[in-house]
Amino acid sequence: MGKLWKFILLGSIVLILVLMGLGLGRDTKKIPTALLEKPAPILRGPALAGTDTIDIADYKGKWILVNFWGSWCGACVGEHPELMRLDRLIKERDDFAVIGVDYKDTRRGAMAFLRRHGTPSYPMVFDPDQKVAIEWGIVRAPESYLVNPDGMIIKKEYGPLVRNWFNTVALPLIEAYNAKKKPGAS
Amino acid sequence: MRHLLQWSMCVLALLVVTPVMAQEAEPAKQGTVKAEDPRESLVRKIASELRCAVCQSQSVYDSNSGLAKDMLKVVRDKVHAGEQEDDIRRYFLERYGDYIYMEPVMNSRNMALWAGPFAALLFGAFGLWFAIRNWYNPNTKSASKADKNSDEATSGDMKSRIQKELDSIDM
Numbered sequence A: 001m002g003k004l005w006k007f008i009l010l011g012s013i014v015l016i017l018v019l020m021g022l023g024l025g026r027d028t029k030k031i032p033t034a035l036l037e038k039p040a041p042i043l044r045g046p047a048l049a050g051t052d053t054i055d056i057a058d059y060k061g062k063w064i065l066v067n068f069w070g071s072w073c074g075a076c077v078g079e080h081p082e083l084m085r086l087d088r089l090i091k092e093r094d095d096f097a098v099i100g101v102d103y104k105d106t107r108r109g110a111m112a113f114l115r116r117h118g119t120p121s122y123p124m125v126f127d128p129d130q131k132v133a134i135e136w137g138i139v140r141a142p143e144s145y146l147v148n149p150d151g152m153i154i155k156k157e158y159g160p161l162v163r164n165w166f167n168t169v170a171l172p173l174i175e176a177y178n179a180k181k182k183p184g185a186s
Numbered sequence B: 001m002r003h004l005l006q007w008s009m010c011v012l013a014l015l016v017v018t019p020v021m022a023q024e025a026e027p028a029k030q031g032t033v034k035a036e037d038p039r040e041s042l043v044r045k046i047a048s049e050l051r052c053a054v055c056q057s058q059s060v061y062d063s064n065s066g067l068a069k070d071m072l073k074v075v076r077d078k079v080h081a082g083e084q085e086d087d088i089r090r091y092f093l094e095r096y097g098d099y100i101y102m103e104p105v106m107n108s109r110n111m112a113l114w115a116g117p118f119a120a121l122l123f124g125a126f127g128l129w130f131a132i133r134n135w136y137n138p139n140t141k142s143a144s145k146a147d148k149n150s151d152e153a154t155s156g157d158m159k160s161r162i163q164k165e166l167d168s169i170d171m
Helices: A003-025 A074-089 A107-117 A131-135 A165-181 B002-032 B038-049 B066-080 B085-096 B108-136 B141-168
Strands: A044-046 A053-055 A063-069 A096-103 A124-127 A143-147 A153-158
Touching (some): A003 B108, A063 A074, A063 A165, A074 A096, A096 A131, A096 A165, A124 A131, A131 B066, A153 A165, B038 B066, B066 B085
Parallel strands (some): A063 A096, A096 A124
Antiparallel strands (some): A044 A053, A063 A143, A143 A153
């Protein structure tokens, strides 16, 4: 067998093993979003508490974390302390906002959840028939999107936000965006 | 024995008569079925082609999950609002990607996945053909080279070793 054939055979085996490795590492429950690098869909709906209407358009020009949750979701309990941390952070930063979307839920269940785990001050949309969740391509809770000041979705988080999410995930993206927007930057 | 025969006859008669009666009853039943609302038929068509994102290979129309039911409601609302079938399908594609379709779409990535195994098979068949040709045809370049190599080996070290072995045999 010639050297070329040996190389081709070895290459094919390596390629198959790499593809197998990639396939094994893939989370089949994680459906890749089609909304990445695209304009954020409409988010407009009644507030969870009160009679206001919440509209993402009112937060234009800010970084927005859109967090989808429900009182029925066990993982949302684990994520809640991080959201409470972000709630404290938005009081210090003008350029960052959080909008919660409570979907497939009852007001009573959601309010009981917030009473037990803490009520953040940021606005929350009540979406009992998942219209907003479907509009945003949500499959499971919790899921979150990070929207940049241009209104583009730049990150999707599947599952609970990691601890210290803002510093480890959002801040590098904000800094990269600011560096790109700086006059003179290529 | 006589009872058993009577019972068998009764069971046989029932087996023959029941389908006949059912067939006779069919035309009356058909007459009472109302024609389906064309909009509902479109809802069924679109929802049957959309995958329930939280189920195992079930369409939005067939699934009982909460997400599928709400997706079906969205499809129904859009159909009743007069939106076109392609626009509704695109609405879900833009949010969930091509995963949401039950049938794979024709794009370059999917085409590579479909054609890949056939290309690999062709490549393997070509390789096998080339290898077999080399094994059975001594006139080919590599086969003659292999023979030449083996002759050289035999004529060199091997010959002296054989001679040594022969010399050591006590005749």
